[in-house]
Amino acid sequence: MSSPPSLPPRDATVGEVTRWLGEHRCSARQLIDGYLDFLEHLGREIGAVVETFPEQARAAADQSDQRRAAGEILGPLDGIPFTAKMNITTEQGTSDASSSILKGFRAHEDATAVRRLRAAGAVLTGKSNCDEFAMGASNETSCHGVVSNPWDRSRVPGGSSGGAAALAGSHGWAFHLGSDTGGSIRQPAAFCSATGFKPTWGRVSRRGLIAFGSSLDQICPVARDSEDCRQVLQVMEGHDPLDATSLTLDDETVQPISRVALVSEGFGPAIDEQIATAVQAAAGQMADQGIEIIERSLPHIEAANACYQVIATAEASSNLARYDGVHVGARESSKDLQSLYETSRHRGFGSEVRRRILLGTFVLSAGYREAYYTRAQAVRDLIREGIDQVLEECDALLLPVSPFAPFPIGERIDDPIALYACDILTVIANLAGVPALALPCGFDASGLPIGMQLMGARGSDHRLLELGSRWQQWTDHHRALPDGGAA
Numbered sequence: 001m002s003s004p005p006s007l008p009p010r011d012a013t014v015g016e017v018t019r020w021l022g023e024h025r026c027s028a029r030q031l032i033d034g035y036l037d038f039l040e041h042l043g044r045e046i047g048a049v050v051e052t053f054p055e056q057a058r059a060a061a062d063q064s065d066q067r068r069a070a071g072e073i074l075g076p077l078d079g080i081p082f083t084a085k086m087n088i089t090t091e092q093g094t095s096d097a098s099s100s101i102l103k104g105f106r107a108h109e110d111a112t113a114v115r116r117l118r119a120a121g122a123v124l125t126g127k128s129n130c131d132e133f134a135m136g137a138s139n140e141t142s143c144h145g146v147v148s149n150p151w152d153r154s155r156v157p158g159g160s161s162g163g164a165a166a167l168a169g170s171h172g173w174a175f176h177l178g179s180d181t182g183g184s185i186r187q188p189a190a191f192c193s194a195t196g197f198k199p200t201w202g203r204v205s206r207r208g209l210i211a212f213g214s215s216l217d218q219i220c221p222v223a224r225d226s227e228d229c230r231q232v233l234q235v236m237e238g239h240d241p242l243d244a245t246s247l248t249l250d251d252e253t254v255q256p257i258s259r260v261a262l263v264s265e266g267f268g269p270a271i272d273e274q275i276a277t278a279v280q281a282a283a284g285q286m287a288d289q290g291i292e293i294i295e296r297s298l299p300h301i302e303a304a305n306a307c308y309q310v311i312a313t314a315e316a317s318s319n320l321a322r323y324d325g326v327h328v329g330a331r332e333s334s335k336d337l338q339s340l341y342e343t344s345r346h347r348g349f350g351s352e353v354r355r356r357i358l359l360g361t362f363v364l365s366a367g368y369r370e371a372y373y374t375r376a377q378a379v380r381d382l383i384r385e386g387i388d389q390v391l392e393e394c395d396a397l398l399l400p401v402s403p404f405a406p407f408p409i410g411e412r413i414d415d416p417i418a419l420y421a422c423d424i425l426t427v428i429a430n431l432a433g434v435p436a437l438a439l440p441c442g443f444d445a446s447g448l449p450i451g452m453q454l455m456g457a458r459g460s461d462h463r464l465l466e467l468g469s470r471w472q473q474w475t476d477h478h479r480a481l482p483d484g485g486a487a
């Protein structure tokens, strides 16, 4: 009697799957077949997957099995499946940033992060849905349609990396690449009960990341746990000659984190009580394990969202100027050049992207620049200094990720201000350039996931991830799957 191929349990982390592969309990080919099956069924059902690459992925898995048989594996990610967000370029498939203006765009080149991961043996299995040009917090602005939250399909998965987080929240074995400009890996990770990490700005090359706000953007992993994110970061990080702003940072040999500050603004009246209570309980668990918890205030948080809106839209208006239907982007025929630009940009961009381009152009325009853009840069300095100051007294900050639980699809999409309110606790990390880790820390009374956030000093990425791993050894929130993990 032949036994069915044995595959790891659905909640298995990348680390656990690596051990399965190492002990020959399953082959990379079986793993990739099983994962493709998940992507094609549940992944597509919830709208998280835009395309899959079955042939190339199977061929890559077979090569991984051959390397393993020859004792020549390329590292711990050899044979592990991953996906990339639609705004990260890949040699295979399309990279349209979920925008009609780039519909069908084939980059024919891997982003540096993707290239490094493939060189380490990881297997690209598909592309994940996201908000158009990564602008959004609900994954409702994509030309590929809305993504549903796997924990309650009538609700949003968060955004903009909604597809990536929804996949990580509903199945193990793999990791996913998303991006974070103002919270786009952390807020969807919190909404879907996944672990998402935004590195220090510059730590990971942005080559191949379709630009939104260049001084804020980072490519990020989202996976089952902090250790998986660390493994992925280790492969992606480091200077890349194709991105002059990328850095090689060493933080590895320093002491583990032992003192954490609760940020009082993260527990104010604007924050859902159940979320505040869950994050405070997490702080209590850390204290039980010997981590010293102090409380500190970051008063500039109040101004952070306005500051982010000015800087992010200003940078977006400049970055998106290239999509004019002539140099780049879908061209609409028109009677003259001016109306060709206008029609191409009007039809190609969705309403949220157009709103941001208009706002960004306004804040940079003569007569308003000083009042908005220059002032926002000054506020950015204050936010950075405020965080640096608190981090002189402790090693990390702890606060919730989102002020509220995942909300119903459609509830906020026509109310930009209500949507921007999602970002109040996340944008400070991008403005200050510091690393930030989102970890699941429980569920509310309706069974919706709650996430907490750790932020550290610039360059302390691995220390932060090590604290995340330690905390996940003490707790099991990150193991939960929707439907109790039923296949």
Ligand code: GLN
Pocket: 134, 135, 136, 137, 159, 160, 179, 180, 181, 182, 183, 184, 185, 212, 312, 422, 423
């Ligand atoms: N939600 C934020 C926004 O809409 C963040 C987006 C992001 O990080 N890409 O701008």
